[in-house]
Every structure is written in structure tokens, then in C-alpha cells.
Amino acid sequence: MDRRRIAQLLVDPDWYRARHGAAAQANPVLHFAETGMEQGLDPNAMFDAAWYRATHGAAMAPGVSVYEDFCRNALTALRDPGPLFDTGWYCRTYPDIAAAGINPLHHYLFFGRPERRDPSPYFHNRWYFTAYPFADSPGMDAPTHFLNHGAALGLSPSPFFDVAWYRAQYPEVARAGVNPLLHYILEGEAKGFRPAPGFDPAAHAARHGTALPDARGALRHFAGEPARRDDAWRQAKEAPARFVRSAVADEARAMIALVAGIEADLADLPMALERLPVVSLALGQAELTWRSLYLSLDTVPRRILLVGHLDAAPELAALPDDPTLLVLETDGHLASIGTHLPPRVAWRSLAALAPGLDEAERARVVAALLNAFRPAAIMAWGSHAGGETICRHGANLRVDARLFLAWTDAPTRDAAEMMRRHFRRSLPFVTLSYAADMQALTAMADALGLPAGARGHLRPLDAWRAAEGFLGPDTAAP
Incomplete structure (x- = not known):
């Protein structure tokens, strides 16, 4: 089967652009046909190439890609493209699809989904x-x-x-x-x-x-x-x-x-x-706070800076006047004034949205924010909630974002305690780490046995605005 035809059947353009970065922006279908198939990329949210090969590989003909195999056998063998799409159930539930001889996944992506048809019994x-x-x-x-x-x-x-x-x-x-x-x-x-x-x-x-x-x-x-x-x-x-x-x-x-x-x-x-x-x-306080935060934003942020207490970070006056940048104050019990920020930078405070949130609830709101918007860059600046979220969800977040940590004092913890809690757990995910006290950061690296050659991501705090940092180009993490 022609590669271009396979791409036309399987590529969800908006999803593919968001997931596979700058190279796929101009023409997702062409990118998948010429490059994505060879790289084993997923063409849409319902197709999991690795899962498909593990599940159906024994029945596949030699030399046939997982994408071509699915397009050939979706209707005849009722093969699922991934764990979230049930081909057989979709055809039984919507018999007009099989009767018309349409690829079930293609129908779902371009017709069934806008009609709110369910892709499998797991969704309703x-x-x-x-x-x-x-x-x-x-x-x-x-x-x-x-x-x-x-x-x-x-x-x-x-x-x-x-x-x-x-x-x-x-x-x-x-x-x-x-x-x-x-x-x-x-x-x-x-x-x-x-x-x-x-x-x-x-x-x-x-x-x-x-x-x-x-x-x-x-x-x-x-x-x-x-x-x-x-x-x-x-x-x-x-x-x-x-x-x-x-x-x-x-x-x-x-x-x-x-x-x-x-x-x-x-x-x-x-x-x-x-x-x-x-x-x-029966949504909890964290969910209600997230809802309020989500509804309060006018634009989709491309960079999100999580700061423990905004008024305690005068360095942030040097932020660019960028409307796609969101600053979220995460840890303080009293909202900051924030007058030192540039006028077009959007900022919110969890203390203003819901003063009674505990630490676990604040971390849940932050995790919801980052997972919802999938920004290109995320920085936690003296933010316990931000550091905890990066430690817990860094493997997922770094697929789309570059992650940064600034080791400064938080409202409830000093920088040294923040390092003790988050430094080791964040190491696999963070692009660059900044600290006002480089000696303490180096001592932490020594205590963990981090080799000298693996310390290139440790920088002094005053280097946080460098071109390769948080304010650099919007490129996804490798």
C-alpha cells in the first residue's frame, strides 16, 4: 500500500503536530509518509506502534510495517491499533462503518470523533x-x-x-x-x-x-x-x-x-x-481550583514558570513582555503583589484562587496545569509544588517540554531543603539547574556521587536568562 495513502488514513494532523514537534508542522501527512513511518512514530492518539508490533507482530507478513498491516487487516482481522481503540467493538456498535468498508480508525478520527462516537468500551x-x-x-x-x-x-x-x-x-x-x-x-x-x-x-x-x-x-x-x-x-x-x-x-x-x-x-x-x-x-478543592485557574486564562501558555512566592523573586522583573508566558505562584499562603512583572505577562496565585490548599493539593493543581497545556518550557523557581511535580511527572513532561529548576528559598522551605528533597529525583529529567549557592549545589552533587562530566547542567542563578535556558527557543526536549 502506498505510504502517502497510509498517512492519509492514519494521521491526525493537529495531534501529530503537537506530539512530534517543529519538523512536522508544515505538512504532517507528508512528514509521516516520508519520515515518521521509518522512525516508528505514532500517527494519532489511538495508534500505538510499539504496542501493535508486540500484540500483532507474530501474525504480520515479513517486511510489512505495522501501519500497512493495520490498514490491510483492520476490517478483515479486526486488529486493534492500540489499547484504547477496539476495532471489533467499534464495528459492532456502529455497523454502518463495516457495511461501508471504511477503515474503522480513519472513520473515528475524521467522522466518529466529531460525532462523539466512542472508540472503545473504556470511554462513554x-x-x-x-x-x-x-x-x-x-x-x-x-x-x-x-x-x-x-x-x-x-x-x-x-x-x-x-x-x-x-x-x-x-x-x-x-x-x-x-x-x-x-x-x-x-x-x-x-x-x-x-x-x-x-x-x-x-x-x-x-x-x-x-x-x-x-x-x-x-x-x-x-x-x-x-x-x-x-x-x-x-x-x-x-x-x-x-x-x-x-x-x-x-x-x-x-x-x-x-x-x-x-x-x-x-x-x-x-x-x-x-x-x-x-x-x-463531587470534585475536591484541588479540582475546583484547577477549574478556576483554567477558565481564568485567555491564551495557551507556551512557557510556564512556577514560583514559590513571586514578591520574593525580584529577578523575575527581567522576564520578557511575552503574552504566551504564564507565571503561577504556587506555595505562599498570601498572594503577592507582582508589580515587578512586565505588563503583558499573565500571572496567577494559588493563594488568591484557594487560600486553604495543602501541599498535596497544590501539587495536583500544578500537575493538571502542566499536563493540560503541555508547554514547551517549564521552570520551578523556589517552588516546592513545582519541584515535586517535576520529580513525579518529569518522564511524561519532558516528552514535550524542557524542564528547569532554580534552587532558591521557598515560603515553607529553604533552598538547601529543597535540594535534599528534589535534586536526586529530578536529575533524569531536568535540562538545567540554577542555584544562588553553587557551593551547596556542588556539595549535593558530590554527596550523590555525580561524576564531574555529568554536571554540565548545573549553573549559577544569574545565568538563568541565557539563550539555552528557559527563555530560549521553543524546542521540545530530546
Whole structure:
């Protein structure tokens, strides 16, 4: 199959430009056809080239790329392009696609997504925008919002997967900073993790043994039932004010467990408790603060500077008068005045938006901000919340951004303590580190056994405006 034709079928131009940098800007389809395929790049959010090869490689013809193999076999063999797109389910749910002989993924990208069709049972557009009406906007669909914003905010992609519960139940997922749904599909399901408190994959597989030989795929099977999906949406639509306290829900689940052995039809009831829309709408203070911050911004920031206390950083008066730069004060309990900033630089303060946030909540707001906008450069300047976010999510953030740290005093911690907490954990991700006290920074490097040849990213604080730093060209991290 012609490479240009494959690219026309699979490339999502906007996504491809955002993910693959400056080289793809002019003509994403041509770039993918001539360069991207050879490099093994993903052409859209639903295609995972590495996953495809690992999953379908044994059945592929010799010398055929994963992209051509999918285009040849999407309809005939119903092969999935990635873990988030279910080709067979999409064709069964929307039979007009198979009848027309259209590549299912191509249809989804260019027709189904604008029509808010679901790419797999893991997503539920109608439920999502009913449960989270603030996420609804023209041109937006649930998978895009969830992957770019919702997961960071603790929103769930459907009533059958509880993001907040999954992170709390399996804290290693939260520490890794990965998307909880992807973690469940790729790792958690095989380990016996549960996607929500009321659903047991092993028990569901046991009740549907002919369809599910083991617990793998149990959630996909459960969530793909049309009647169950319609019922979940109606509950969200018709009963927005219903509320069940968690203690009551726990008692109900315990009671159901006592009788489920003799009444098999009751086994799915615990899941229904988690589908009450008020559970999804009960946003915490961090989520509400993030929403306020998001709605207050007029432009998409290309650089984000996280500063512990703005008035304690007079050096920032040297920032350029750039409307695409956002300064966020993260740590102080009282908002700064900020009169030393250039007039067109947008700045916000978490203390002004929500004075009562604790440290964990501040870090969650910062993580949501960075994951939502995916800026080209991020700097944490005396910011504990910023440093913590870079340490936890640096592997993900550095895909799109250059990351910088300025070791200065924060409102609740001095620079030395900040180094002790963040220096070692941030090393794999940070492009450059700056410190007013270079002796202390060097001592920290010595204590960690960092070789002299690996210290080129350590700079004095007064070098922070150099061309290769935070204010340099908008190029993604290597």
C-alpha cells in the first residue's frame, strides 16, 4: 500500500503536530509518509506502534510495517491499533462503518470523533459530558478531554472505571504519574487490579466463561454491553442530585457480597453504586481550583514558570513582555503583589484562587496545569509544588517540554531543603539547574556521587536568562 495513502488514513494532523514537534508542522501527512513511518512514530492518539508490533507482530507478513498491516487487516482481522481503540467493538456498535468498508480508525478520527462516537468500551461520551458538564465545549470529545485534561483532574473516562479510586487503591500508579486507565489496560488487569470498588474482574470472568477464558478483558466485556451503557447514562442524566455517602455504599456492598453466591444476578449491583453521578461530580478543592485557574486564562501558555512566592523573586522583573508566558505562584499562603512583572505577562496565585490548599493539593493543581497545556518550557523557581511535580511527572513532561529548576528559598522551605528533597529525583529529567549557592549545589552533587562530566547542567542563578535556558527557543526536549 502506498505510504502517502497510509498517512492519509492514519494521521491526525493537529495531534501529530503537537506530539512530534517543529519538523512536522508544515505538512504532517507528508512528514509521516516520508519520515515518521521509518522512525516508528505514532500517527494519532489511538495508534500505538510499539504496542501493535508486540500484540500483532507474530501474525504480520515479513517486511510489512505495522501501519500497512493495520490498514490491510483492520476490517478483515479486526486488529486493534492500540489499547484504547477496539476495532471489533467499534464495528459492532456502529455497523454502518463495516457495511461501508471504511477503515474503522480513519472513520473515528475524521467522522466518529466529531460525532462523539466512542472508540472503545473504556470511554462513554454521553455519560462523560453529563457527569462533567464543565468539560463540554464545541469540538471536544470525551477521550480527547480525558487524555489531555480529565485524568490529571481525577475525572473518570466512563462510569465503569474510577480514576480517583484506582489511584488511591494502587498508590504506585499515582507515584509513577501515568494515566490510570492505560496502566490498568497494560499492567493492572494482568496483576489482578480492580478498575472500580464495585467490580471484580475475576468474578465477572467466571460468570462469562465462554466469552472470557480468564479475567483479562473482563472490564471491556462488562463496559461494552449497550444496555448497561444506556442505563448508566440515564442515571447520570435523570438523577443529578442523588447522593450516597461512601459509608452507606460500603455497607450496601458488604450486604450484597453475603447473598451474591445464591443470587448471581446481584453480582453487578456494587458497580451500580459507583455509577451514581453525584460521586463523579463531587470534585475536591484541588479540582475546583484547577477549574478556576483554567477558565481564568485567555491564551495557551507556551512557557510556564512556577514560583514559590513571586514578591520574593525580584529577578523575575527581567522576564520578557511575552503574552504566551504564564507565571503561577504556587506555595505562599498570601498572594503577592507582582508589580515587578512586565505588563503583558499573565500571572496567577494559588493563594488568591484557594487560600486553604495543602501541599498535596497544590501539587495536583500544578500537575493538571502542566499536563493540560503541555508547554514547551517549564521552570520551578523556589517552588516546592513545582519541584515535586517535576520529580513525579518529569518522564511524561519532558516528552514535550524542557524542564528547569532554580534552587532558591521557598515560603515553607529553604533552598538547601529543597535540594535534599528534589535534586536526586529530578536529575533524569531536568535540562538545567540554577542555584544562588553553587557551593551547596556542588556539595549535593558530590554527596550523590555525580561524576564531574555529568554536571554540565548545573549553573549559577544569574545565568538563568541565557539563550539555552528557559527563555530560549521553543524546542521540545530530546
